[in-house]
Amino acid sequence: MALAMLLVLCTFSLALLLYGRPEALENPSDLLCTCNKIAAAISGTSQVFSPSGPEYLFDIEHAFYSSNEASACSVEPGSAEDVSKILCILGSTRTPFAVKGGGHSTNPGFSLTTGVQILMSRFNQTNVNSNFGTVEVGAGLTWGQVYATLEPTGVNVVGGRVPGIGVAGLTLGGGYSYLSSQYGLTVDNVTGYELVLPNGTVTNVTSKNNDLWFGLRGGLNNFGIVTKFIFQSHPQGDIWAFFSTAEDQLDAIKEALVHFQQENDTKTSVIVFMTYTLDQFFTSVIYFYDAPTPSGVFDDFLAVPAIDGSVSRRSFSDFVQSLNSQPAFNGLPTFYNGAPVTQYSPAIFDAFVNQTKLWGARLGSLDKNVSLISSLEPFDKSLFSHGSASAYPPDRSHAVLPSSLTLQWSNASLDETMAYALRNISDTIHATALADGQNVSHAAVYVNYALFGTPLENIYGGNVERLRKIRAGIDPEDVMGLAGGWKF
Ligand SMILES: Cc1cc2nc3c(=O)[nH]c(=O)nc-3n(C[C@H](O)[C@H](O)[C@H](O)COP(=O)(O)OP(=O)(O)OC[C@H]3O[C@@H](n4cnc5c(N)ncnc54)[C@H](O)[C@@H]3O)c2cc1C
Ligand SMILES: *[C@@H]1O[C@H](CO)[C@@H](O)[C@H](O)[C@H]1NC(C)=O
Ligand SMILES: *[C@@H]1O[C@H](CO)[C@@H](O)[C@H](O)[C@H]1NC(C)=O
Ligand SMILES: *[C@@H]1O[C@H](CO)[C@@H](O)[C@H](O)[C@H]1NC(C)=O
Ligand SMILES: *[C@@H]1O[C@H](CO)[C@@H](O)[C@H](O)[C@H]1NC(C)=O
Ligand SMILES: *[C@@H]1O[C@H](CO)[C@@H](O)[C@H](O)[C@H]1NC(C)=O
Ligand SMILES: *[C@@H]1O[C@H](CO)[C@@H](O)[C@H](O)[C@H]1NC(C)=O
Ligand SMILES: *[C@@H]1O[C@H](CO)[C@@H](O)[C@H](O)[C@H]1NC(C)=O
Ligand SMILES: *[C@@H]1O[C@H](CO)[C@@H](O)[C@H](O)[C@H]1NC(C)=O
Ligand SMILES: *[C@@H]1O[C@H](CO)[C@@H](O)[C@H](O)[C@H]1NC(C)=O
Ligand SMILES: *[C@@H]1O[C@H](CO)[C@@H](O)[C@H](O)[C@H]1NC(C)=O
8 A cells, every 4th residue: 555655656756767867856745755765665773754843853954054945854864774775765766865964064055955864863883992993983973972972082083173063074075183283184094984885885995995995085975975984093181272362463473373383293283263243353263282281382372462261281072062163153154165375474364364354344244244254274284194195185295274264144145245255265365375475276175165166176186087987987877966065
C-alpha cells in the first residue's frame, strides 16, 4: 500500500529520470516524495523530520543567513550506511539537498536548501587513540564540543578559533587555528577521512588515495559526504591568552604588529580586529601563546594603552569557550570575504583602517545596523610548510595571510550593495599589496572566507583543472552538484 502510493507520487520523477540528466526537482510534492523514500529506506539510527517539529527547526537553523530557506524536510543520519542510502535516493531523484556541519557558512545556499537538509549532528564521537597519536572526530561536532571533550586528555587537535564553528566545514576548507604557526593548517593535520562517495560507496581516504586525498583537503563538499575525520594529535597544556580593545591607538598597534611579524615564535597567535559599528571605530586584539607564560613577543602590544580584558593562564578549551562565536548582531544577514596579503606592512595596515572606516561610514548611512569587521591574521612564515600539495592552498611556496572581512546589516534590499562593498575592499587591499611590493599574484583567497561569486581560480589557483578532472571521475552523475557551494 505504502509502496503503491510512493510509486504514484513518484511517477513524475521517474519520468524525468528516463530522459537522462534531468534538472533538479523543484515541485514541493516531488520533494516530499523524496523525503518519504528516505524515511522508508533508513535504519532506526536515523530520522526524517517534517517542517512541524522542533528538530526540523534546529536542523535548518544557521548562524547567520538564518532561516530564509525552508527545506522540504530534514534528515539526521546516524550511520555512514544511511548517508549512503540517502545520497543514492537524492541522486536518483535529482533532489536538491544541503549538508550542514556547524552551519557557519555565510554564503547563501552553501549549507541550506529548499530540498532535503542533511544534518550531521548524530556523528558526534570524539575518540582519542593514544596508540596512533590520533583523534577521531565525528562530522557533526563543533570545535567547542571537541575541545571540551579533549580537555582532560592532555592532547589537542589543530582546529577552529571560536566554539560554534563546525569541524566539517572548517576542515574541508583548510582551517586556520591558534596552533597553525606551530603545526600548519587543519588540513595538514588530518590523517584520514571516512567518506561516503557520491555513488553511495563508504570508503576510508588516506594519503594513499592520491586524487581524493588531494581534493578533500580544501575541496569542501565536491567529493561526497564526510562522516568522520581522523586528526594527528598534539600535546596540550595550559595556555596564555589576552583580549584587549582600544579606541585610538592605531599607530602603536600598527608598530607592534609590524614588529611582531619579525619575531619567529611559532607558539603565538594574534588576531587584530578593526570594527566599524554604530558610527564608532575601534580595534581589538586577541593574543594567544601556547604555554602558561608568554615569551616577550607581545611586549610592544601589551604596552599599548587599552581597555583590558583579563590576562590569564587557562586551559585551551576554557579560552575558546570564552569567545562568542557570533559578532554583535546575531541573526542578521552576514557576508564574509577574504583579503589575502603576504605581510601586514604599514601600508596594508593603513589600507585596512581606511577601508573599514570608509565603507563602514558609507554603508552605515544606508543602514544603521551595519557592522564591518576586518580581521588581520598574522602567521609564521613557515605556515604552509607543514603539509603536502592540497586543493587549498594552491601554492605553498610562501605564507599567505588570509585576512577576513565580515559585514552584517539588516535591510535585505541592500544585499547587492554589501556584496559590492566586500569585493571592492578585497580588490583595494590586493592593489595596495601589489603597490607595496608584495608578491600576491598567486595569493589565493581562503575558500572558507571567499564571498559567493569569487572566481574558482582566485581560490584554487592552478589546481582548478585537476580538481575538475577528479570531480568528473568521482561523481560522473554530478550528485554533489545538487548541493550548493564551490563547484568544480
Ligand atoms: C564566527 C566565525 C569564525 C570563524 N573562524 C574561523 C577560524 O578560526 N578558522 C577558519 O579556518 N575558519 C573560520 N571561519 C570560517 C569557517 O571555517 C567556515 O565558515 C566553515 O565553512 C564553517 O564550517 P561549518 O561546518 O560550521 O559550516 P556549514 O555551513 O555547516 O558548512 C560549510 C560547507 O561545508 C559543507 N559540509 C559541511 N559538512 C560536510 C560534510 N560532512 N561533508 C561534506 N561537506 C560538508 C557544507 O555543505 C558547506 O558547503 C569562521 C567563520 C565564522 C562565521
Ligand atoms: C551523541 O548523540 C547521541 C544521540 O543523539 C546522544 O545520546 C549522545 O549523548 C551524544 N554524545 C555526545 C558525546 O555528545
Ligand atoms: C601536523 O603537524 C606536525 C607538526 O608540524 C607535522 O609534523 C605533521 O606532519 C602534521 N600532519 C600530520 C598529518 O601529522
Ligand atoms: C575504515 O577504517 C576502519 C578502521 O580504521 C575500519 O573499521 C573500517 O572497516 C574501514 N572502512 C572501510 C569501508 O574500509
Ligand atoms: C626571523 O626570521 C627571519 C628570516 O626569515 C630573520 O631575518 C629574522 O632575523 C628572524 N627574527 C628573529 C627575532 O630571530
Ligand atoms: C581613505 O583613502 C581615500 C583615498 O586615498 C581618502 O580619500 C579617504 O579620505 C581615506 N578615508 C579615511 C577614512 O581614511
Ligand atoms: C535594525 O535592527 C533592528 C532590530 O534588530 C530593527 O528593528 C531596525 O528596523 C533595523 N534598522 C534598519 C535601518 O533596518
Ligand atoms: C532599505 O533599502 C532600500 C534601498 O536602499 C530603501 O529604499 C529602504 O528605505 C530601506 N529600508 C529601510 C527600513 O531602511
Ligand atoms: C571601489 O569603489 C570605489 C567607489 O565605489 C571605486 O571608485 C573604485 O574604483 C573601486 N575600486 C575597486 C578596486 O574596485
Ligand atoms: C611570486 O611567487 C610565485 C609563487 O607563489 C613565484 O612563482 C613567482 O616567481 C614570484 N614572483 C616574484 C616576482 O618573485
Ligand atoms: C563508486 O565510485 C568509486 C569512486 O569513483 C568507484 O571506485 C566505485 O567503483 C563506485 N562504485 C560503484 C558501485 O559504482
